[in-house]
Amino acid sequence: KQEVTQIPAALSVPEGENLVLNCSFTDSAIYNLQWFRQDPGKGLTSLLLIQSSQREQTSGRLNASLDKSSGRSTLYIAASQPGDSATYLCAVGGGATNKLIFGTGTLLAVQP
């Protein structure tokens, strides 16, 4: 059974700092991995999608990497801003059925 863990559970950084969020999964036979952002009282926003054949994806200040063999993904946020404060979730897809297994989440607070 796939299990997805995120470390740290919570993180507080001053504005402008670069930071890394970690995601690990127990079954390396994944189809893809997605990073989402969740704001309080709102739904999920997809940030980046990495296919199993890819090593990384970039969007603006965000860079996500994937190492299937070690069961790890990282989300790098450059020059953090207070608007980046949210819960970040990683989710692994086990096949073409779109079913995602979600991680435990990292609550990020960027202090002005």
Place this chain on the structure above:
Amino acid sequence: SAVISQKPSRDICQRGTSLTIQCQVDSQVTMMFWYRQQPGQSLTLIATANQGSEATYESGFVIDKFPISRPNLTFSTLTVSNMSPEDSSIYLCSVGAGESGANVLTFGAGSRLTVL
């Protein structure tokens, strides 16, 4: 990507009652999913809503407790039956999109239920 509307956005319910959550998508989609997010927890898949057939439930979830309808390719409902305080959660509808190999899930804003 698809735009998803969920209703209600939030509700306060009495123990023992049932509530139906609606999910409307602005385009036809093959795959629709219902997730639950309990307070302080991550998301757990409840079931896959199949158009024209019974939903496929994940381990720990049963049709009697969470009946699902999927009458067409743009609409689905999830009912939370005989609610107890343990059912207080955010319930999210999501849809899959894109060609095989590039699938991305889009989520609705969620329905926050509080059961007293």
